[in-house]
Amino acid sequence: xxxxxxxxxxxxxxxxxxxxxxxxxxxxxxxxxxxxxxxxxxxxxxxxxxxxxxxxxxxxxxxxxxxxxxxxxxxxxxxxxxxxxxxxxxxxxxxxxxxxxxxxxxxxxxxxxxxxxxxxxxxxxxxxxxxxxxxxxxxxxxxxxxxxxxxxxxxxxxxxxxxxxxxxxxxxxxxxxxxxxxxxxxxxxxxxxxxxxxxxxxxxxxxxxxxxxxxxxxxxxxxxxxxxx
Amino acid sequence: xxxxxxxxxxxxxxxxxxxxxxxxxxxxxxxxxxxxxxxxxxxxxxxxxxxxxxxxxxxxxxxxxxxxxxxxxxxxxxxxxxxxxxxxxxxxxxxxxxxxxxxxxxxxxxxxxxxxxxxxxxxxxxxxxxxxxxxxxxxxxxxxxxxxxxxxxxxxxxxxxxxxxxxxxxxxxxxxxxxxxxxxxxxxxxxxxxxxxxxxxxxxxxxxxxxxxxxxxxxxxxxxxxxxx
DNA sequence: ATATAAGGTGTATTATTTACACTAAGTAAT
DNA sequence: ATTACTTAGTGTAAATAATACACCTTATAT
Numbered sequence: 001x002x003x004x005x006x007x008x009x010x011x012x013x014x015x016x017x018x019x020x021x022x023x024x025x026x027x028x029x030x031x032x033x034x035x036x037x038x039x040x041x042x043x044x045x046x047x048x049x050x051x052x053x054x055x056x057x058x059x060x061x062x063x064x065x066x067x068x069x070x071x072x073x074x075x076x077x078x079x080x081x082x083x084x085x086x087x088x089x090x091x092x093x094x095x096x097x098x099x100x101x102x103x104x105x106x107x108x109x110x111x112x113x114x115x116x117x118x119x120x121x122x123x124x125x126x127x128x129x130x131x132x133x134x135x136x137x138x139x140x141x142x143x144x145x146x147x148x149x150x151x152x153x154x155x156x157x158x159x160x161x162x163x164x165x166x167x168x169x170x171x172x173x174x175x176x177x178x179x180x181x182x183x184x185x186x187x188x189x190x191x192x193x194x195x196x197x198x199x200x201x202x203x204x205x206x207x208x209x210x211x212x213x214x215x216x217x218x219x220x221x222x223x224x225x226x227x228x229x
Numbered sequence: 230x231x232x233x234x235x236x237x238x239x240x241x242x243x244x245x246x247x248x249x250x251x252x253x254x255x256x257x258x259x260x261x262x263x264x265x266x267x268x269x270x271x272x273x274x275x276x277x278x279x280x281x282x283x284x285x286x287x288x289x290x291x292x293x294x295x296x297x298x299x300x301x302x303x304x305x306x307x308x309x310x311x312x313x314x315x316x317x318x319x320x321x322x323x324x325x326x327x328x329x330x331x332x333x334x335x336x337x338x339x340x341x342x343x344x345x346x347x348x349x350x351x352x353x354x355x356x357x358x359x360x361x362x363x364x365x366x367x368x369x370x371x372x373x374x375x376x377x378x379x380x381x382x383x384x385x386x387x388x389x390x391x392x393x394x395x396x397x398x399x400x401x402x403x404x405x406x407x408x409x410x411x412x413x414x415x416x417x418x419x420x421x422x423x424x425x426x427x428x429x430x431x432x433x434x435x436x437x438x439x440x441x442x443x444x445x446x447x448x449x450x451x452x453x454x455x456x457x458x
Numbered sequence: 459a460t461a462t463a464a465g466g467t468g469t470a471t472t473a474t475t476t477a478c479a480c481t482a483a484g485t486a487a488t
Numbered sequence: 489a490t491t492a493c494t495t496a497g498t499g500t501a502a503a504t505a506a507t508a509c510a511c512c513t514t515a516t517a518t
Contacts, residue, residue, distance in 0.1 A: 008280040010240060012321055051237040055310035079308040079323050081284035092241055094308050206494045207484040435463045436515040
């Protein structure tokens with residue numbers, strides 16, 4: 001361990017693009033920094049990786065500290081390592097995106113010790129971001145655009161029980177385009193991974209829609225087959 | 230730079246899965262280690278990132294040291310950071326895959342100062358690998374399997390001028406399945422990104438095939454459109 | 459000349475994707 | 489209870505893409 005590592009002062013951090021979906025809007029969690037560098041700037045939540053935690057563990061911890069939630073769906077997607085990306089030294093940052101259900105009952109209030117404030121901000125109205133976080137965000141958004149076509153990640157952004165219209169909204173906002181209602185439903189239902197709960201939405205004005213849930217078992221059975229949502 | 234970074238002894242490395250294609254076989258470049266840990270084991274080529282180079286630069290350098298080649302197609306695809314993946318300390322490794330043309334005239338002989346030897350080994354006949362390199366390799370292979378369907382990476386494995394049969398071989402060996410000759414040709418040509426060179430193979434026994442090249446300009450014009458090779 | 463080995467070609471069938479508009483059902487206001 | 493309003497929910501025809509499938513051509517080697 002001695003002579004080989006490390007060759008110079010360096011460290012690694014995790015940065016998270018935390019996507020949340022609420023009433024038709026795609027948002028991410030941003031913090032307002034309370035420390036130099038980039039004091040008072042908006043930034044992606046992130047932190048230094050600790051000695052005794054893997055990258056995935058670190059990402060979970062950071063997200064838990066920020067939201068109080070555990071078991072959030074996360075995926076590592078790229079590592080940013082330009083020499084001067086951090087003004088205080090060599091910091092290589094491993095980027096994760098996370099997907100979670102906002103809205104409804106639990107009204108997720110982000111809490112943060114290391115930031116002035118944390119807010120959910122619509123991806124279409126982002127402020128300037130610290131460091132290379134704009135780039136990290138853009139690559140993250142690109143990733144989920146690709147991945148939503150082949151993997152069932154849309155469901156992570158919705159409550160357990162959801163309507164087909166809500167599901168369609170997720171696809172529309174992530175792909176930034178309108179989809180045809182009939183074709184969308186036909187295709188989604190044709191995979192056989194949505195379970196009709198024979199239950200209706202509650203507390204909406206106007207006609208209530210049928211609730212569905214994502215059937216992970218049936219989806220697991222399909223595996224191997226390339227699905228194209 | 231002082232008080233924040235770093236919190237503990239750590240370093241980052243690059244590991245490369247270097248794919249080469251030669252006479253119908255998909256191979257990767259492995260080195261036999263000359264130093265502890267894992268002395269005498271086969272391993273993916275890799276090295277420590279230097280202070281003044283970005284990750285991409287580091288990956289290029291490592292590959293250049295090994296092959297003498299520059300301008301090789303490379304992509305970062307995943308970062309491995311389990312706490313104990315390296316027995317000598319905390320080493321986070323950023324994995325790249327590279328694709329290059331073997332065979333024919335230049336008969337690429339890998340040279341290596343930091344290894345006993347380096348060889349091109351068929352991906353179906355890999356030995357046990359050092360560290361977590363088996364995992365790194367598998368994820369790399371998975372990546373190119375996915376990517377070859379949407380991006381024109383197959384051409385990186387072929388010489389400038391190639392036949393349709395050679396191209397089909399690349400797809401077959403990466404996807405591990407036979408494809409129909411007529412359907413493959415029809416589809417490939419339908420994208421309009423292959424230029425018929427009106428020239429035949431030289432020096433083959435039996436009938437010579439027409440040579441094509443990949444037309445990057447025409448491909449660039451298609452962009453935005455999702456292609457499915 | 460002949461045998462050999464790979465090159466090169468077309469069509470019919472099936473599956474998938476797209477385009478498109480109205481009726482049904484529940485709520486809210488009068 | 490009637491009406492107006494808003495979203496839920498449904499089917500078919502046309503176009504496009506994917507698949508299955510077999511023979512003749514051409515250059516080389518003997």
